[in-house]
Amino acid sequence: MNLELTVEDDRWQGLETLSRKAISAVLAFAEIDPEFCEVSVLGCDDARIAELNSEFRGKPSATNVLSWPAEDLAPDLPGQVPNAPQPDFTGEIPLGDIAISFETSAREAAEAGKAMDDHVIHLLVHGTLHLLGYDHIRDPDATLMEGIEVKILGKLGIDDPYRV
Structure with a gap:
């Protein structure tokens, strides 16, 4: 996999390893050869992700993860698998x-009593699924996406993040 990693916040230690693990797991699930894939990951802070969230989504607040797919692979009908x-x-x-974002990821992990690495892997799996055309705006799409996240995370030994 061609992973272009940019780290703007020095608190991001091990982000390359976590990114490779998460992205590779998603690509394996989707049966896509990672050798031919290009992904860019930015490890930043809340201020930077708030700027990006404002610029691209019109939401001037920090969030945990954002994704920008290279192409629109979304299916036409709710609940369907996206195009390859x-x-x-x-x-x-x-x-x-x-x-x-480091701060939001760390805060969410602490609030949920989860290991930071496990939460970051979940967020990167989530973001990578967005790159592959999955979404969670419509209920059938959210059900599909969350189910896939749980399967992928389970294979990585990470508990279901949606179980309360």
Whole structure:
């Protein structure tokens, strides 16, 4: 996998390893060869992710993770599996960009009593699924996406993040 990692916040230790683990698990689930995939990950702080959230989503507040798919793979009907990404003219499969905020991730992990690494992997799995066209706006899509997240995380030995 071609992983372009940018770390703007020095508190992000081990982000490359966590990114590779999460993204590879999603690609394995989707039966996509990671050797041909390109993903960019930005490890930032709340101030930076708030800027991005404001600029791209019109929400001037911090969030945990944001994703920008290289192409729209969303299915036409709710609850359907998205279209598979296709290689570009170079043979690479550009999937897109993910940004993740340290403060929000750390706060959420602490509040939920979860290990930071497990929560970060969950957020990166979530973000990567967005790159593959999954979403959670419509209920059938949310059910599908959350179910896939739980399966992938389970294979990584991480508990269901949606179980209360």
